[in-house]
Amino acid sequence: MKDSVPDPSRFESQNGIELTILMPCLNEAETLAICIDKARQFLDRASIVGEVLVADNGSTDGSIEIAESQGARVVHVPTRGYGAAILHGIDNALGDFVIVGDSDDSYDFSRLDPFVAELRAGHDLVMGNRFLGGIEPGAMPFLHRYLGNPVLSFLGRLFFSSGIRDFHCGLRGFRRTAIQELGLKATGMEFASEMVVRASLKRLRVTEVPTTLSPDGRSRPPHLRTWRDGWRHLRYLLLNSPKWLFIYPGAAILAFGSLLTGVLVQGPVHILPNVTIDTHSLIVGCMAMLVGSSCMSFGLIARSFAMERGFLPVNPRVARIRAAVSLERMLLFSGVLILIGSVGLGYAVWTWAAANFGPLTYNSMVRMLTVSCTLVALGLQFAFTAFLWALIDIEA
Structure with missing residues (x-):
């Protein structure tokens, strides 16, 4: 009425x-x-x-x-x-x-x-x-x-x-x-x-x-x-919508990459009688993890920047995340990822040295190197993201 x-x-x-x-x-x-x-x-x-x-x-x-x-x-x-x-x-x-x-x-x-x-x-x-x-x-x-x-x-x-x-x-x-x-x-x-x-x-x-x-x-x-x-x-x-431009697509890509990587990290998977996915699909999954995490990082930084500049309203959820995720906590998480990845890389080098730096089993070595390099790359990315996010918070 x-x-x-x-x-x-x-x-x-x-x-x-x-x-x-x-x-x-x-x-x-x-x-x-x-x-x-x-x-x-x-x-x-x-x-x-x-x-x-x-x-x-x-x-x-x-x-x-x-x-x-x-x-x-x-x-x-x-x-x-x-x-x-x-x-x-x-x-x-x-x-x-x-x-x-x-x-x-x-x-x-x-x-x-x-x-x-x-x-x-x-x-x-x-x-x-x-x-x-x-x-x-x-x-x-x-x-x-x-x-x-x-x-x-x-x-x-x-x-x-x-x-x-x-x-x-x-x-x-x-x-x-x-x-x-x-x-x-x-x-x-x-x-x-x-x-x-x-x-x-x-x-x-x-x-x-x-x-x-x-x-x-x-x-x-x-x-x-x-x-x-x-x-x-x-x-x-x-x-004007960082969550739809960055965060939601990034979350979907990251979830896909994580699932694919988690399934293939132990070895090849037979999905049909004549279809097997293995290391090449593992590489795709790792690349998806990197792209997805990058998108989500961009989204959080863009949303924080927009809130600081005042052309997007304050989002309580983003504000809570920002308060909980300090520079030091993100750097600690990044360090853990880099450490795990570095251990994997070290194990790959040790295995190669044990073979007198000669030929190795292709699939096992590629799997180890791909996952380890991805963890190191994710750790470095999160570390740089943490510093950039902290930089936005600096008052002029």
Whole structure:
């Protein structure tokens, strides 16, 4: 059951403006007037005290003059980029609430009622969901609709425990001060992901409302570049989730390598009547152990660094691990691994010397050397990781 809509006068800021409808703009002369007209119609129909703000990103086609002639306020953005335009617009908005949408007439600014209702109900961020509201034929490229948006939105939900199913909808509303407090910095298209990720990490009140997407009204190609901007979104998601980038894959690889090595350290194993795994598979297992432990080390260091820098929230579990795993304890563990590996290497050399440094049984010697070298390598890796982790903790 939805909350009732309180008296709009409650939400008016000190300057009397409740809502800013923000439109980033870069050469949108063909559609800008239509968007502004729809936005003003909405404000009049809904009796909302608001403004239409155009954040111009360096237009040269008369967009600025069109915006001013339609009664919109224009701010000039010094830095190029979708995110830069929105950030500058947010900083210059006068409303308590901001609803931002593309100025290409793909979103209907005359139907913003659900966004305002949810903002008044107390939500900090209200995302449009085009998959719920409807996507008109030709409004979204096939790859974006069935691959890019669904996959990236799924990863966003998985990585950050967000319930948002359309991470990249260009129509969204938010409480201005709540978004400003997130410290958003992305200047490109990945800004769309950054806003949702930061809001999710800060546990802001986030919800979705259905919205429709229409074909944009421009005759020129859109600014969006499918593969470049898709990669930038994916890159942002991965860099802000060390556990999914490093720790979980590393744990899986380490578990596989440990299991394979543990099974084969005693000798060959027959898995089928005509299939036997032996020393070559043992080498694969040892290499997997090294790769997996490296990934997990990178993940713990990356998470600690992100917590220290403040761009990821403090994780109590990581903090407890960090408190328990001191430099001295890690060095002691590393020393034990190196000692065991060195004993194995010493035994291999002694066996070789006993054979007058001549030929040895291939399988037994390779097994011994592989496992021993792996233990020494793991010990050294953990030792260097311990020092690097301690270095991060040094206060400037």
